[in-house]
Amino acid sequence: MSHVLAREGEERPLLRVGLRSQKSGTGVDEEGHGVKFRLQGLCLYYGKDKILEDIDLDILEHRITAVIGPSGCGKSSFLRCLNRMNDLVEGCRVEGRALLDGADIYHRDYDVTSLRRKVGMVFQKPNPFPKTVYENVAFGPRLYGIRDRDILDGIVEMSLRRAALWEEVRDKLRQPALALSGGQQQRLCIARVLAVEPEVVLLDEPCSALDPIATQRIEDLLAELKESYTIVIVTHNMQQAARVSDYTAFFMIKGQGDPGRLVEYGETGMIFTNPADERTERYITGRFG
């Protein structure tokens, strides 16, 4: 039974997806996917407020992990722990460990900019820069010192192809990105992230501002991208989580002012058909949240 339960008070680590090894960074699931991110007792504070408590979670590489839960349960904050975007919040503090390929990303010597190069992020609202389509995709490669025009052209085309946008914008590369539709802008943001060859792509409710057709496009795209990348997606849309993800983590807060906790984590099929925790079941069947 490759199912995971996580109840408060029980021992961690919670992911028991047939892991052959519990040693940091060497775990593998039944299909041979290794652990990309290992979170151990992760707590997040904004000043005195505790946002997340005691998160234990293994995120597997080349899989799509969905993070679901009611509003305010800390799922976006959790996502932002993984590329340290929370550092921007004044008074932010993290306890516990967050290991990427076995290295603690909150260690003093860990270089944040190199972390963010490995762990790209797509935001809720499409936020392409007010530059041309081309300049948006070339932004990251340029940042990392690529100046050669031919190489840049190649990266731009490949990234746009991977983001399933090339055919629509190949004649509009010199036009402002803000002239594209919302769905195109979001895929452009994905292309911008892919252009720096990240290992992990974090998506924070990437379809919440898009119409169903644009949403469908992004979901199809994610299924292709997981061959090459590890994907973590926060979504408030449970059908979306069920459709696109391999693993699902359900977060919840007890009440206003309480920190978010991981209630249950496991294979998406199991979470949605046979959840171990009744709170998960109630949330999924739409009885709260």
Added chain:
Amino acid sequence: MGADRAATVSIWSAALAALAILLFIIGAILWNGLGTALSPSFVFGKPQAMREGGGIWPMVVSSVYLSVLTLALVIPLGVGAAVYMAEFARAGRLARLVRFGADSLSAVPSVVFGVFGMVVFVIYLGLGYSLLAGALTLTLLNLPTVARASEEAIRAVPQSYREAALSMGCTRWEMVKKVVLPVAQPGITTGAVLTVGRIVGESAAVIYTVGLFVRKVPWSPFAPAAPMAANIWHMYTEGALVPDWFRVASGEAAFLLLSVLALNMAARMLAAFLRRKMGYSA
């Protein structure tokens, strides 16, 4: 109902009065000087003393030169201060102090800057009456407004662009350089052009630091010069040696007015063009 009507009427007449005064001033200046200002032999001509028919070319060059020099000093300083205030300063004592200093500085009358510039730059630093002394003085005078306008332009850059830049692995400085400043550029440019208007229109601060009348075009920043505004004041008050001083002063005033108007319009068009290029609708 009656009170409402009375209020409406008085507010309207106040607005109309303001507009009428403006139109009267502009009309008077153009009435007296437009013909002269549009003649190339006046704009590009040599100034004369003791006889009629002088031009204002050295004054035009003085004003342009002074503007360029001042901008070269005040833009880096002002934008730098603005970047610090908007992006790096925590809401601490230093930031409050800088802001308080800037606000106080902008409340000081320009003639005080003129006297300060004369004492410090002209006399103490030995620059003499020169474009450089004037540019330094005008830098101090315009620094608060340039910094404030730039800070507002920088703060208006959507937070989502900063997040995007940082999430791509930018350092804070790379974020500012590659995303924030380019996006804020139309606003900063508009502020800079409005500053040019204030520089060429400033008389009190340059009277004490640059000069009032020159015959030759000033080429060196250490040379004395005569910006148009100072020269106009000079012509009206001490222009007795120039027989057609009224024609020269009026023509120069009209030319200055038209230049500033053209400059402001160019600034608006440039900002709109830059914003369109970035893909914003307006």
